[in-house]
Amino acid sequence: MIRSFIRFLRGYVRIRVQGFSPERFLNMCSYHDIYVWGLFPAGSGYEMYLSTADFKKLKPLAKKTHTRISLTERRGFPFFLFRYRKRKLFFFGLLLCIILLKIYSLFIWDIHFEGNEKWTDETLAEYLRSTGVEPFMPKSRVDCPDIVKNIREEYNDIVWVSASVDGSRLKIQVKENEDTLLDTDDPEKGEEDAGSIDKAADTIPDGQHPTDLIASADGVITSIVTRSGVPQVHAGDQVQKGDILVLGRVDVVNDSGEVTGYQYQKSDADIFADTSLEYSNSIDRTYQQKVYDDREKKQLYVKIGDYSVSAGSAANDYEHSELSVKEWQIKAGENFYLPVLLGIRTAKSYTFQEKSYTDEEIRQILSADFFQFCKDLEEKGIQILGNSVKINLYADSAAAKGTLYLNERITETADTEILTIERKETDESVGTDD
């Protein structure tokens, strides 16, 4: 393949060798290292291909072997150019092509991101645009170290960035810190807890305001695991909505058991309780169904910047109509959107038809709704222990009603009440005791 391409580029000829002993001529050729291919007998001699450079060496050989050589065909790029030498525009086009190729290769045409999961391509591209890095910028203006520095400064959870120019594409590889995706709590909590012990009583840790955990619903506590704060309830306790479950204020007591101050902290606990939830859902037996007739109008349009050209019209005088728009933005490469939009606007005519559900249908709809509701709850991590939901059918409607028994996390944060102690009194009393 490559060999034949090189042959084409250099040009080759087809010759016919005739005479007393063309075989001898062939052997002479191979002796003089002349590469011959596509040899086949023709008439009383042979025809073969050889390169133009070798063709020039043939004269002495032909003389020696008493053969006559005639050129039958010229092939290859040099001959092609020679044949079309009078076509000025062709050469102009070729030159223009080379020049344009060179000019286009001076710009960045595409930005490619790799390794990003949390930050989407669009977000990163938007940020880069704000720093002046965007498609169609000159390649010479791309400052890779600067891009890397900017991204590192802007995004704390991107731990590694590499920017490189790959042809006319800017390739940005990032590595996100996956730990931060999981750990949404403040990471300094542990340290602050440790620090608060050393601090004098009645202090509130810096940059953190103390919170209690209160019940978000009525229920019976089934399990409680406290990580910080003082638990106020036990498993098995009945709680009302708004009851304090974990207190963010820890009493500091002296040797005689008197409260001398308070330490405040952010309460943190996993508390689960059995709760119940009323469920009701009803639908009418009659409903209006959209029935499309075959009437529709389409409008095709091309939008370039603020200007748009359209064919057809979606304007209509239908009683009820549905208008849908589909648009495609043309882009070059992955992230270089051109300001050209293609779109179709369709207006569909429809009428309403009154219909009513049968018993079976209405039952199916209600139970499907209920299952969807349960699924949503389970997705939130709520365990469903049981339910007493029943479907009742009436003359013109149907309803599903009942209670769901759940086991769920019932914590809700609330600010801790800050208490003050008149310290002088306690100091004096301590003093008198001594």
Next chain:
Amino acid sequence: MEKGQLKERLASAASMPKDVVMKAAVVTAIGNFEVCIENYRGITEYTECLVRVQAKGGQIRISGKRLQVEYYTNDEMKITGRIENIEFADRGNKE
């Protein structure tokens, strides 16, 4: 002949490639559509149905249909087409 036999024995004893020591022709056939010949001296005849190649030990005749010499250099040639016979003729009975 004596010399040739001696050379052949030497080559087998020293397990040397015979095509190098004895300058014997190497004929490689792939199916019945392609033959490669190395270590030859030259073509003596070439038509569509017969190619005669002169080698050191004698002549190699390849007959078939639509034979074509794909390429022809100083040390190797390739013949394609429908090959029916490959014959080795001694130097004595030249045609």
